[in-house]
Amino acid sequence: MKKTAVMRPSESETNHLNLYRNCFSIGGITVEVSGDRAEDAALVPSLRPFQIDSPECDIRIRVQWTADLNSRVKCPLFDSGRTWRCYEDDAGLQFDFNAPVFGARPYKRLQIDRHFERAVLKMNATAFADFPFDAEPLEYPLDELLIMHRLTQERAVELHASGIVGPDGVGNLFVGHSGAGKSTTTRLWTAREDVTVLSDDRIILRAENSSMGFVSSDRGGHDRIQMYGTPWHGEAMFASPEKAPLAAIFVLEHGSGNNLTELSPSEAVAELFARSFVPFHCHEYVDSALRFLQELVSRVPCYRFAFAPNPAAVEAILTLRH
Numbered sequence: 001m002k003k004t005a006v007m008r009p010s011e012s013e014t015n016h017l018n019l020y021r022n023c024f025s026i027g028g029i030t031v032e033v034s035g036d037r038a039e040d041a042a043l044v045p046s047l048r049p050f051q052i053d054s055p056e057c058d059i060r061i062r063v064q065w066t067a068d069l070n071s072r073v074k075c076p077l078f079d080s081g082r083t084w085r086c087y088e089d090d091a092g093l094q095f096d097f098n099a100p101v102f103g104a105r106p107y108k109r110l111q112i113d114r115h116f117e118r119a120v121l122k123m124n125a126t127a128f129a130d131f132p133f134d135a136e137p138l139e140y141p142l143d144e145l146l147i148m149h150r151l152t153q154e155r156a157v158e159l160h161a162s163g164i165v166g167p168d169g170v171g172n173l174f175v176g177h178s179g180a181g182k183s184t185t186t187r188l189w190t191a192r193e194d195v196t197v198l199s200d201d202r203i204i205l206r207a208e209n210s211s212m213g214f215v216s217s218d219r220g221g222h223d224r225i226q227m228y229g230t231p232w233h234g235e236a237m238f239a240s241p242e243k244a245p246l247a248a249i250f251v252l253e254h255g256s257g258n259n260l261t262e263l264s265p266s267e268a269v270a271e272l273f274a275r276s277f278v279p280f281h282c283h284e285y286v287d288s289a290l291r292f293l294q295e296l297v298s299r300v301p302c303y304r305f306a307f308a309p310n311p312a313a314v315e316a317i318l319t320l321r322h
Contacts, residue, residue: 023057024050025241026147027156027204027228033121033138035063040123044136046231047143050241059150061110061119063137069106069124072096078281083141086281095145102127108135110142116150144232147204148277152285155223155292156206158277162186162234163198163227163244171227171244172317173203174305175275176252183235184309185252192314197238198229202277205246205296225300247321248301251275255306258316268302269293 019034020041030052035041040063043051076085077093087094092113096106107127112119121137128135148158161175162182174185186200207223229240251263251271263271272293279285303320307313 019062023052023054025052025054026050026143026230027151027158028154028206028208028226028243029059029147029150030054030057031059031061031146032057033061033063035137039134040065040137042136044139044143046140046239047138049239050231059116059119059146061121061138061146063121063123065123065125068126069096069109069122071105078279080141084145093149095142097142101131108137108142110145115153116146119146140232144202144230144277147230149279149285151204151206152279152282152288154206155295156204157272157289157292157296158202158204158230159272160201160275160277161203162200162236162238163203163229164189165196165198165242165244167194169244170247171198173205173227173246173249174252175249175272177275180252181254181307181309182252185307185313186234186236186238188309188311188314192311196240196242196244197236198227198240198242198244199233200236200238201234202230202232204228204230205292207292207295207299223299225296246300248303248317249296250303250305250317253304253306256308257306258308258313259306260316260320261304261306263297263302263304265294265297268297271304272296272302 020038021032021034022041022043023030023032024043024047033041072087077088078086083097085096095110097108098106107124109122110119123135123137151157159175160177161173162185163171163173165171174182176182183200186197189195205225205227208226209223225246226243227246228243231239233239276289278289
């Protein structure tokens, strides 16, 4: 949250028809946020590099201020255990966001349809009444929740990974849990090669049709797998809105040498699914992710990479590609 003077919307401000509007794009998903005040449509600093000017958006969010928000008494569909809970009703899904500093009631609530296309974000004026900072409606984790859920409607998935693009414009994906060496791998590549890092922690993969100007996959088919940077970086602090065609995937492990082992399709799906950001509270979302991962490993080679944190790890990948 930014430290600025608090400005609460008055009734006259919230009744006029002129809305402020901003758009951003992450992983090929475009999002519009609009509100009665410029502050309500403002993008947080991490999203500003992803800002675009688009008349059409996949997700449209209308920010509204309300006097108060009551806590839901029914059991949530999913409880993150920290900052948000998800509820289900006839209209779609509801996400309640809580923080100890705001008390027991939600400080904001997102109500969205099941296709993740139209949403209302209700901000709790009572929660912010005595708070010294202005509200930032799209602050993390709401931005990632929106994209993660919308990806289930696409041929796409978000992975815990570092995406590195070589001078030839083709990318390698290094997948791993926290501590597996994604940031270390990123630093090794940036020290040795003239590369572009899309993110050192979270990457979105999606299939895009070759009719859009992309060449077909080396393993056949009409779609190319593209990898996109995201705003959600790791220790190395890389976050780019760019994208690149994906050449290969490497599942990172710490090792004494630099050993590469190609994974079978079933092994690759299992490894990637374990490192995916998937909304597990709905089996349709899980099924969507698994279908895409099966398509992914049929098009892109996937290796287990037991590596040592030295420049030879980069050389092992470069040698493989040649």
